[in-house]
Structure formats: C-alpha cells, structure tokens
Amino acid sequence: MTTSRAEGPADPAPGATARPPTIADVARAAGVSRTTVSHALNNLGKVDPRTRERVKKAAAELGYRPNLRAQRLRRGQARAIALASSMPFAVAGGPSRLGFYMEVAAAAAERALVHDFALVLVPPVQSATGLNSVDIDGAIVVEPEDDDVAVAQLRERGLPYVALGRQVAAEADAPYVDLRAGAVTELLLAHLRAQGARRPALITGASTRHSSVDARAAYARVAEAEGWPPVSATAPEAGGEEAGYACCAALLDEHPETDAVCAMVDAFAVGAVRAIKDSGRGIPDDVMVVTRYDGLRAKTCEPPLTAVDLHLDRAAADAVELLLARLRGDTTPTVLSAPTPTVVPRASSLRTG
Numbered sequence: 001m002t003t004s005r006a007e008g009p010a011d012p013a014p015g016a017t018a019r020p021p022t023i024a025d026v027a028r029a030a031g032v033s034r035t036t037v038s039h040a041l042n043n044l045g046k047v048d049p050r051t052r053e054r055v056k057k058a059a060a061e062l063g064y065r066p067n068l069r070a071q072r073l074r075r076g077q078a079r080a081i082a083l084a085s086s087m088p089f090a091v092a093g094g095p096s097r098l099g100f101y102m103e104v105a106a107a108a109a110e111r112a113l114v115h116d117f118a119l120v121l122v123p124p125v126q127s128a129t130g131l132n133s134v135d136i137d138g139a140i141v142v143e144p145e146d147d148d149v150a151v152a153q154l155r156e157r158g159l160p161y162v163a164l165g166r167q168v169a170a171e172a173d174a175p176y177v178d179l180r181a182g183a184v185t186e187l188l189l190a191h192l193r194a195q196g197a198r199r200p201a202l203i204t205g206a207s208t209r210h211s212s213v214d215a216r217a218a219y220a221r222v223a224e225a226e227g228w229p230p231v232s233a234t235a236p237e238a239g240g241e242e243a244g245y246a247c248c249a250a251l252l253d254e255h256p257e258t259d260a261v262c263a264m265v266d267a268f269a270v271g272a273v274r275a276i277k278d279s280g281r282g283i284p285d286d287v288m289v290v291t292r293y294d295g296l297r298a299k300t301c302e303p304p305l306t307a308v309d310l311h312l313d314r315a316a317a318d319a320v321e322l323l324l325a326r327l328r329g330d331t332t333p334t335v336l337s338a339p340t341p342t343v344v345p346r347a348s349s350l351r352t353g
Helices: 021-028 034-041 049-062 068-075 100-114 148-158 182-195 210-226 235-253 264-278 297-300 314-327
Strands: 078-086 118-121 138-142 163-164 176-178 198-207 230-235 260-263 290-295 307-311 333-338 342-344
Touching: 021 034, 021 049, 034 049, 034 314, 068 176, 068 230, 068 264, 078 100, 078 148, 078 314, 100 138, 100 314, 118 314, 138 314, 163 297, 163 314, 182 198, 182 210, 182 235, 182 260, 182 290, 182 307, 198 210, 198 235, 198 264, 210 230, 235 264, 264 290, 264 297, 290 297
Parallel strands: 078 118, 078 138, 138 163, 163 176, 176 333, 198 230, 198 260, 260 290, 290 307
Antiparallel strands: 307 342
16 A cells, blocks of 8 residues: 655755755645745735644745745845944944944844844944945934934935934934933933032033934033033044043143033043043042943943943834834834933942042
C-alpha cells in the first residue's frame, strides 16, 4: 500500500545545497493557492482564520522566509525610515560616538523593527547629503534648526518627516515629540537655587534649535522672577568642548561673581569644568556646573555632572510611532510630550556645606 503526502521542497542530492522553500512549496503543503499564502502571511484580504493558521504552520515547518525585497517592490515601499539631524557631530556624538544622537538611534531602531521597518542612520553632517541617496519612506529629524538642511532635503524629495524636539520654524507643520527644553532649564535652575546659587550663568549653543531657544527664554523668565542678574552666552556647537571652554573662560573673566554655570550642551559643560578649574576655582564650592543631557560625558566627567534624564528611549519610540502614523496617511499635526524630565544630581553641583 502507498500513502500520499503534501509535497514540499525536493530532497537535495547528496552533496548538493538545499534550495530555500518557495511560496509554491507552502501552497502545496497547506493545500491552498499561492495568492492565499500571500494574503495569509501578510495579513491581507479575507482569509479564514483556520486557513491562515494552517498556512503559517506550513510556512514555519518548511522554514519559509518571504522575499522582503520583492514585497517592497510590489508595495512601492522601502520599509525603511531615516534618523537625520544637522546637529554637528561634536555635539551629537563626539569622540566616544555614544552621545545624544546614538541613544536616540538605538531606541528608534528597536521600535521601528517592531513594525518591520529598518532604521537608516544618516551621519549628523551639515550638508545632509546622505538623505538624497538613501531609499527611505520618511524620516525623524532630531532637533531641527529654523532653516534646517535635513528638513529642506526631505521636503525637496516630498518625503514625510516628524521632529524629535519642537521645530522652531514659523512654517513648521510636522508632528513632533516635545523634549520640554524650557521645563528642563527651569528644573536645572531650581536645583542650583536649592544648592545656594545666586548668580548662575547660562551657556547654550548659538543655533536656533529649540533646546537653545527655549532654554534662553526660560532662563530669562527665572532670572527676572528670582532677581538674578542675567548672564547668558552662546558658543558654536561645532566647537564642542573647546568652544565650551573658551565661552566659560570669557564669561568668568567678565563676570567673576558667577557661582554656577548651566551649560545646556554636555560638551560645553565638560569644557566649562576645565575652564573653571584652570581659573583656580573649585567645583562645586566656588562654581557649580549642570547640563541638560545625562549621557556618557556627564557620567564620566570629573567631577560627574548633574544632568537631566530626558527619557530619550520613550521619546524616540514615540517619534517612530508618529512617523509611521503619517506614512499610513494620518496628516493631522500632532504633538506628543516626552515623559516628565528628572534631575540626576551629581558631585558637580552638590554642596555639602
């Protein structure tokens, strides 16, 4: 007596390499058409739930893997999104390559993969030329400037984007995740006030990013409310730690009574620490130092820097969700707020006396 069974991929000849199973193999094993297999595996059309499960079981048993490239061509989608920024590398990553930008990238990549999208990481360069050469469906722009080159490139290509951080341009209409730069500044200043600061100074980037614009506005409000003489300076972001050093040194020369420095860029804060030490002052007894981003620089500086947990993992994941919603056709301007920021106190601002 002979028995019959559904045919799968033919057994390879001795020494031959087994060919990968195809959609036709899955169809034969499940006893359905190729179209039904395609619909069942891609959750398309109206497929009976029992049939869908039978198809998926057959595909799993055969080890079938769909041709992602073919799927993308049929759908007209790259199934990829980009993470882009015009933020200079000296600020976004720095020598460690593990700064603000890379923390965002890791969280965004993880969330994108949940939705079967790949994340393309575009190096943070001023020209943003990488956006012209990558095959993507849309992008997340990290802290765009007023006249942002990454945004301009995306608009030119007609690609949707969302911003991580408020976009300051007057005509901006893209969804964004609010990183609460003003509230972060107020938190840092409140911490300094509680530690005894009476003449704190502010150092921000010279850019038009929300993290600088909103920080300057918040500092002005708090200084007026507290009766502090406002002392605010800017430095070019591309200068990194050296720019922070030069800016802080000049600030201390002009305002020697300064007893705290709120350097919103972590690279600037590290440079400011060196400038304060070189001036013969002690940290935190003479001058306290705090910064915005609780990253590797803040944690490894000597002394370690008081910083703020911006909850970038959640913010980056929310930005991915906003972008994917836009790719699905939701064009409603949407603003999401990152979780409430929290100060992480460290030795740079904790006075024991």
